[in-house]
Amino acid sequence: MAHPLLTIRGLRVGVGRGVPVEIVRGVDLDVDGGEKVGIVGESGSGKTLSMLAVLGLLPTPALRVLGGSVRLGGVELLDLDEPHLRRVRGARIAMIYQDPMSSLNPLLRVRTQIVETLVAHGVDRRRARERTREVLSQVGLRDAARVEGAFPHELSGGMLQRVMIAMALSTQPEVLIADEPTTALDVTVQEQILSLVGELQAQNRMAVVWVTHDLGVVARLVDRVAVMYAGRVVEHASTPDLFARPQHPYTAALLASLPRPGTAHRATLRQIPGSPPDPARLGSGCPYLPRCPQGDQECRVAEPDLLDRGPGRASACWKPRDRWQG
Amino acid sequence: MAGVAVRGWDLVKTYRGTGGRPPVRALRGVSLEVPSGGTLGIVGESGCGKSTLARLLVGLEAPSRGGAEVDGVPVTTRAGDARLQLARRIQLVFQDPFSSLDPRRTVGRTLAEVLQVHRLGEGADGRRQRVTELLEMVALGTRFADRYPHELSGGQAQRVAVARALAVQPGVLVLDEPTSALDVSVRAELLNLLVGMQDRLGLAYVFISHDVSMIRHLSDRILVMYLGKVVEAGPYDAVLDRPLHPYTEALAAAVPVPDPGVDAERRRGRSVGAPVDLREPDRGCPYQPRCPLAEPVCREVDPDLGALPGGRAVACHVAVRQAGASGPS
Ligand SMILES: Nc1ncnc2c1ncn2[C@@H]1O[C@H](COP(=O)(O)OP(=O)(O)O)[C@@H](O)[C@H]1O
Ligand SMILES: Nc1ncnc2c1ncn2[C@@H]1O[C@H](COP(=O)(O)OP(=O)(O)O)[C@@H](O)[C@H]1O
Ligand SMILES: [Mg+2]
Ligand SMILES: [Mg+2]
Numbered sequence: 001m002a003h004p005l006l007t008i009r010g011l012r013v014g015v016g017r018g019v020p021v022e023i024v025r026g027v028d029l030d031v032d033g034g035e036k037v038g039i040v041g042e043s044g045s046g047k048t049l050s051m052l053a054v055l056g057l058l059p060t061p062a063l064r065v066l067g068g069s070v071r072l073g074g075v076e077l078l079d080l081d082e083p084h085l086r087r088v089r090g091a092r093i094a095m096i097y098q099d100p101m102s103s104l105n106p107l108l109r110v111r112t113q114i115v116e117t118l119v120a121h122g123v124d125r126r127r128a129r130e131r132t133r134e135v136l137s138q139v140g141l142r143d144a145a146r147v148e149g150a151f152p153h154e155l156s157g158g159m160l161q162r163v164m165i166a167m168a169l170s171t172q173p174e175v176l177i178a179d180e181p182t183t184a185l186d187v188t189v190q191e192q193i194l195s196l197v198g199e200l201q202a203q204n205r206m207a208v209v210w211v212t213h214d215l216g217v218v219a220r221l222v223d224r225v226a227v228m229y230a231g232r233v234v235e236h237a238s239t240p241d242l243f244a245r246p247q248h249p250y251t252a253a254l255l256a257s258l259p260r261p262g263t264a265h266r267a268t269l270r271q272i273p274g275s276p277p278d279p280a281r282l283g284s285g286c287p288y289l290p291r292c293p294q295g296d297q298e299c300r301v302a303e304p305d306l307l308d309r310g311p312g313r314a315s316a317c318w319k320p321r322d323r324w325q326g
Numbered sequence: 327m328a329g330v331a332v333r334g335w336d337l338v339k340t341y342r343g344t345g346g347r348p349p350v351r352a353l354r355g356v357s358l359e360v361p362s363g364g365t366l367g368i369v370g371e372s373g374c375g376k377s378t379l380a381r382l383l384v385g386l387e388a389p390s391r392g393g394a395e396v397d398g399v400p401v402t403t404r405a406g407d408a409r410l411q412l413a414r415r416i417q418l419v420f421q422d423p424f425s426s427l428d429p430r431r432t433v434g435r436t437l438a439e440v441l442q443v444h445r446l447g448e449g450a451d452g453r454r455q456r457v458t459e460l461l462e463m464v465a466l467g468t469r470f471a472d473r474y475p476h477e478l479s480g481g482q483a484q485r486v487a488v489a490r491a492l493a494v495q496p497g498v499l500v501l502d503e504p505t506s507a508l509d510v511s512v513r514a515e516l517l518n519l520l521v522g523m524q525d526r527l528g529l530a531y532v533f534i535s536h537d538v539s540m541i542r543h544l545s546d547r548i549l550v551m552y553l554g555k556v557v558e559a560g561p562y563d564a565v566l567d568r569p570l571h572p573y574t575e576a577l578a579a580a581v582p583v584p585d586p587g588v589d590a591e592r593r594r595g596r597s598v599g600a601p602v603d604l605r606e607p608d609r610g611c612p613y614q615p616r617c618p619l620a621e622p623v624c625r626e627v628d629p630d631l632g633a634l635p636g637g638r639a640v641a642c643h644v645a646v647r648q649a650g651a652s653g654p655s
Binding site for chain 2: 042043186187188190191192194195213214215216217218219220221239240243253254255257258259260261263265266268269270271272275
């Protein structure tokens with residue numbers, strides 16, 4: 001079998017100088033070429049830091065990679081120096097964010113920003129100009145000529161989001177990493193962006209890693225899901241499997257906490273008692289134990305690794321689902 | 327029949343344009359009614375006037391035209407006894423719970439002060455007793471009385487904000503996007519709390535959100551707003567399951583459903599529109615530039631909100647004609 005395009009193994013990120021507190025505590029993820037993978041989890045679970053670590057964009061020295069491996073097409077990214085990394089970013093992996101202004105320069109016209117990105121990747125200037133026009137119309141900006149000449153502040157949030165996507169796609173990356181890029185948008189604009197990314201992904205056979213806390217977005221967009229809790233992936237599954245039969249009690253609780261089709265009007269929703277653990281105070285057992293209805297003595301002893309739970313499925317829970325109570 | 331807790335009629339709010347820009351017509355004639363003990367959900371995209379409406383209902387701002395009353399008493403913005411009386415009938419809970427909490431005051435002190443201003447609770451002991459009751463009502467323990475806002479999670483702060491609003495025992499809460507800043511499991515907590523308090527205390531809610539699934543879960547009736555107007559109104563299930571206005575339909579279908587099968591089913595055959603400028607057209611229906619059903623009349627005449635059987639209403643020339651032909655179900 002071919003190797004996955006992107007392989008993340010045991011990725012660990014720490015905060016603080018001296019003895020760091022581990023916040024990302026061994027993330028595993030495989031992404032095949034042309035595949036759409038979702039990463040879900042509540043705020044603070046380590047989604048953003050994991051993705052920044054993959055791209056070598058952690059704000060050092062406050063945060064740094066403590067260990068693990070990130071391989072893209074066989075190349076170990078964690079070993080690359082900044083000049084080599086810069087070539088990988090953009091050319092092979094691109095990232096988009098919730099706030100489009102974090103990747104745009106407020107003082108430069110849209111055209112200049114995209115053209116310069118391309119030129120920096122070795123495209124000649126004339127071709128870069130053509131390509132800029134191309135990608136802007138590709139992302140559904142009807143008035144591409146006007147948008148090109150505009151400054152960021154002259155565009156609406158939805159349009160800026162498209163400009164950022166156009167810039168990310170301009171270099172035809174093999175992997176697009178998206179960190180909650182639609183969270184601040186209205187739902188009808190989000191719908192446009194999701195369908196756009198779906199189309200472009202299919203056309204270009206690009207892999208997509210979509211980070212979100214919205215299980216609706218997961219259901220709509222991705223083929224496969226990794227659920228994060230307290231700095232680790234606690235469940236891997238195909239999207240239909242995840243929703244039909246979650247294998248980790250945390251995933252099950254998340255799903256039950258949402259009003260979903262079939263939830264009775266005003267019915268009591270499932271709450272998850274307590275709150276996520278403080279990364280500085282993790283014990284030896286399962287970090288979800290204090291909140292888990294399935295937990296018992298066994299779970300105190302050690303934190304489970306991702307355990308095989310059938311084809312394409314894994315769960316970091318000692319208890320297979322058929323042993324769950326209630 | 328239940329009494330009417332809140333009534334608003336023909337509410338218009340126009341803000342002066344800044345820097346030579348034209349005035350903003352934030353509300354363009356909104357009328358509404360909330361029965362005692364009931365929930366009116368208000369849904370619409372950012373900028374459609376939801377927060378403006380909330381501020382008018384609680385008397386934080388005066389309308390340019392129209393008016394509102396709570397329990398039959400007119401809403402006023404004028405300081406004095408009448409405002410204090412109004413505050414005891416209707417309270418606003420904001421999206422950002424921290425914005426309504428003083429960072430230098432403990433939760434207990436914040437709550438006690440509200441009681442003092444309204445001369446509620448017998449002396450310091452009475453107030454302390456009542457603070458405990460309020461914290462228990464929102465499922466926080468007494469120990470939270472000694473905490474400062476920065477020692478609270480987002481969900482806890484939102485519950486303190488609700489407790490603060492409840493301190494004066496109002497009959498109505500206006501909740502402006504109260505769940506938007508919260509994680510899903512914390513959202514569930516707040517929704518459960520709101521349902522429970524409504525059942526126990528008979529509160530009426532005006533529940534504002536851009537999140538259709540929250541609105542559906544909590545509301546009895548819904549108003550759908552678009553550019554300062556109500557474009558559709560009716561019982562929550564009728565409006566969301568059998569929308570009449572093309573905007574309601576687009577909004578309901580755009581929301582991703584956390585169930586892959588159902589989501590795919592709802593989207594079958596749907597085409598997603600391209601982005602458009604949300605500028606209001608000079609005349610005609612405000613939705614017409616985006617509307618797949620637009621006819622020549624829509625470019626000329628802005629439709630009124632027309633009442634239909636089943637407690638429904640819609641502001642759309644085409645939908646009204648079609649409903650007339652087939653009868654709404
Ligand atoms: N620059 C930083 N310094 C210290 N802690 C941080 C920093 N950035 C993030 N964290 C902490 O790391 C944890 C994980 O953060 P993040 O990856 O942003 O979570 P997510 O994206 O899942 O919401 C959070 O608890 C956050 O407070
Ligand atoms: N104080 C104000 N001055 C000028 N314009 C305002 C003011 N408050 C709101 N607006 C404008 O009124 C419209 C409605 O805003 P708002 O009520 O906040 O909408 P929503 O809460 O639905 O997002 C927007 O165009 C907004 O920019
Ligand atoms: Mg994040
Ligand atoms: Mg608002």
